[in-house]
Amino acid sequence: MTMQKNNHIYSLDTISSRVTPLKDFDSKFKAIMGEGASAIKNDHLSVFYLNDIIRSLSVYGAPIKRENELFYLWNGKYWQSVVKSKMIRFIFSYVEKRGLIAHCSNTIVQGIYSNLCNKLGESERNNSDPSMQLLNLRNGVLKINSKDGKVSLAEHDEKYHLDYIMNFDYVSDSKNDKWQIFLDDMLPSKDTQKTLQQIIGNLLIRGLKIEVLPFMFGTGGNGKGVVLEVIKGLFGVDNVSSYSLTQISTDEKIRAKIADGKIMNLANENNMSKVDVDIVKTYSSGETLSARLNYGNPFEVFNYAKFLGSINRLSVVGGERTEAIKRRLIIIPFLISSKKLNKEMNINLHNEILNNKSGLLNWVIEGVKEVLKNKKIYLSDEVKKVLSTYSEDTNPVSQLIVENNYRFIPTSKPKATWVKLQEIYKEYKEFVTERGYQAQNRNNFKADLMAIEGVLIEKSNNAYCVNISRDDIYNELVTTVEAEVNYTLTKDQFDEYQRLKLADQDNKYNEEVGRREQEALF
Numbered sequence: 198m199t200m201q202k203n204n205h206i207y208s209l210d211t212i213s214s215r216v217t218p219l220k221d222f223d224s225k226f227k228a229i230m231g232e233g234a235s236a237i238k239n240d241h242l243s244v245f246y247l248n249d250i251i252r253s254l255s256v257y258g259a260p261i262k263r264e265n266e267l268f269y270l271w272n273g274k275y276w277q278s279v280v281k282s283k284m285i286r287f288i289f290s291y292v293e294k295r296g297l298i299a300h301c302s303n304t305i306v307q308g309i310y311s312n313l314c315n316k317l318g319e320s321e322r323n324n325s326d327p328s329m330q331l332l333n334l335r336n337g338v339l340k341i342n343s344k345d346g347k348v349s350l351a352e353h354d355e356k357y358h359l360d361y362i363m364n365f366d367y368v369s370d371s372k373n374d375k376w377q378i379f380l381d382d383m384l385p386s387k388d389t390q391k392t393l394q395q396i397i398g399n400l401l402i403r404g405l406k407i408e409v410l411p412f413m414f415g416t417g418g419n420g421k422g423v424v425l426e427v428i429k430g431l432f433g434v435d436n437v438s439s440y441s442l443t444q445i446s447t448d449e450k451i452r453a454k455i456a457d458g459k460i461m462n463l464a465n466e467n468n469m470s471k472v473d474v475d476i477v478k479t480y481s482s483g484e485t486l487s488a489r490l491n492y493g494n495p496f497e498v499f500n501y502a503k504f505l506g507s508i509n510r511l512s513v514v515g516g517e518r519t520e521a522i523k524r525r526l527i528i529i530p531f532l533i534s535s536k537k538l539n540k541e542m543n544i545n546l547h548n549e550i551l552n553n554k555s556g557l558l559n560w561v562i563e564g565v566k567e568v569l570k571n572k573k574i575y576l577s578d579e580v581k582k583v584l585s586t587y588s589e590d591t592n593p594v595s596q597l598i599v600e601n602n603y604r605f606i607p608t609s610k611p612k613a614t615w616v617k618l619q620e621i622y623k624e625y626k627e628f629v630t631e632r633g634y635q636a637q638n639r640n641n642f643k644a645d646l647m648a649i650e651g652v653l654i655e656k657s658n659n660a661y662c663v664n665i666s667r668d669d670i671y672n673e674l675v676t677t678v679e680a681e682v683n684y685t686l687t688k689d690q691f692d693e694y695q696r697l698k699l700a701d702q703d704n705k706y707n708e709e710v711g712r713r714e715q716e717a718l719f
Contacts, residue, residue: 208272209279209287212257216294219249243308247316250291250309260355263317265456266493269360274353275333276360278457281490285310327404330565332558333359336366343405346566360458361436365554373556375549376427382540383420383533388577391567393529395574397428398564400461400503408525409574410481410514412466412506414583415531418542421507425463426547428505431557438462438502442469442514445504446476452498453488459502466506469514470635474522477514480504481525511587527574528583593629594645597621601628603665605651615662618643618654 254261260271268284269276279287288306332339337350338357350367380390396411413421429437438459444451445462455462479486485499514522543549550557568574576584590596597603601624606614622643626636637645646652646663653664 208277209270209283212254212259213287213290213294215257216253216291218294218296242305243312246288246292246305246309247312249295250288250313251316253291261317263314265453265488265498266490266496267457268313268317271355275362276355276358278360281310284313330402330404330569331357331359332367332401333357333362334367335362335364339367341562341565341569343569346569348562361433361460363431363433363436363554363558365558367558368555369559371553371555371559373550373553373560375553376557376560379420379423379546379550383423383531384529385533386577386579388575389529389579391575392527392577392580393424394560394564395568396505396527396529396564397561398566399568399574400505401561401565402568403500405569405572406483407568407573408482409527410477410504410506410522410525411527411529412508413531414508414511414528416509416534418534419531420533421531423547423550425465425507427550427557428461429463430547430551431554431561432460436460439464441466442472442477442504442506445480446473447471449487449489449495450491452486452501453490453493453496456488456498456501462502462504464504464506466508469512472514474514478521478525511590523588526584526587527576527580528587529580530583592645593632593634594625594642595649597625597628598649598665606664606666612655612657612662614666615655615657615664616666618646618661618663621646621663621665 251261262269262271262276267281268279270279271277285306288309292306328343330341330343332341333353337352338354338359340349340351341347342349348369380393384390384393393413396409399407399409399411413424415421436459438455438461440451440455440462441464445455476486481504483499483503485497486501487495488498489495511528514526603616618639622639625642629636636642643654643661647654651664654661655664656662
């Protein structure tokens with residue numbers, strides 16, 4: 198992509214096309230390298246070409262920098278990334294156009310590239326100042342003051358270190374009525390619309406730490422896809438990535454890509470069982486991530502695309518239910534389908550909405566302002582209800598209790614009717630494995646179990662027991678024992694009786710039953 202400023206075009210291709218042959222190479226080489234450099238060596242040529250290239254870039258007014266193992270060229274509107282292969286091709290082309298190809302080899306070109314890397318070093322991006330939020334548009338840089346929400350428009354400038362551009366103009370008084378009609382149909386709660394507005398607005402904010410992991414939830418034909426297409430079209434396909442949480446959390450090369458000119462990451466999530474939970478927690482907190490380019494060295498990124506996901510079913514992130522993930526989750530429900538509205542699906546609706554990008558952007562900016570003002574994202578009652586349902590439906594410990602027909606045992610009943618923690622933990626591991634979850638360790642399982650209202654865990658006969666039992670087992674056990682001794686046992690009597698029976702100590706068992714029968718007669 199090429200942009201214009203002051204009638205000049207900035208790109209490596211256009212710069213290469215303007216390169217002119219170098220006359221009297223020998224004398225100029227000696228002028229730069231010194232009279233003593235009579236024998237031309239590879240390292241001398243690398244230094245000569247490097248200085249010549251940098252001087253030419255300066256003449257054409259095209260600053261260059263290096264960041265995150267990539268080169269960036271200021272093209273008059275934004276910093277455009279240049280991958281290694283493209284820079285190598287530029288060096289070859291430059292040398293050829295200068296008429297120095299006879300003195301050039303692959304070794305020298307690689308030397309020029311290495312020297313250029315060393316000379317430029319690693320620039321530090323400065324556009325994460327929390328006092329000002331920046332958006333790069335066709336007619337200038339939009340600046341949103343983080344303190345008072347005031348919006349202003351400035352000229353494009355390399356000092357902002359922006360590495361993307363949205364291909365439309367900012368118009369302060371524009372509104373998008375078609376977008377609002379769509380929201381009123383598919384997301385009728387005004388409060389939930391407010392949550393969505395702030396979620397999208399937060400994707401643009403840098404320098405404010407808000408730990409969120411937002412998803413849009415619903416089955417097909419309910420508007421989620423339209424929202425994703427509208428957001429992608431608004432901010433530009435080239436400025437939006439679409440990597441899953443699994444890819445981001447498990448692949449350093451993907452993390453490098455979401456830090457290269459990407460404003461946000463929009464993803465359809467199908468299976469999150471293999472997600473690295475620790476990386477997701479770091480990512481959703483906006484903290485530094487490790488990244489790597491293909492065949493490159495590892496480096497750290499902090500100014501990367503934020504995440505918004507779309508899901509058709511509620512599932513556990515990483516197969517692991519943790520309070521840290523639960524605390525970050527925001528789930529926006531899209532529960533109304535076009536069929537319920539008796540409307541035909543308009544496959545071109547997102548394009549119709551995108552006919553007025555300026556009005557759509559103003560709606561998003563209101564969300565940015567609210568998040569900056571309150572330092573958090575507003576959650577509607579509808580969203581809170583979905584989060585509560587998620588907590589219950591994705592808690593395998595609660596599911597185990599319900600699906601295996603366990604009942605709570607009153608504390609007045611003997612502990613012999615309780616289930617040993619070790620036994621229910623074994624059931625739990627089999628239960629989660631069958632459902633594709635990741636089993637917690639025993640201590641975390643115990644903590645989750647104790648968090649369920651009504652559950653008690655106490656020690657009995659050197660083993661932890663839980664005051665639950667399956668209905669059929671409990672009823673059979675109590676009925677059998679009471680029938681055998683012909684009277685209702687006390688709690689302590691039942692414990693001792695069951696201990697002896699389970700130990701299969703037949704003689705003591707029979708003796709004890711006889712003794713108790715005699716006691717009952719008198």
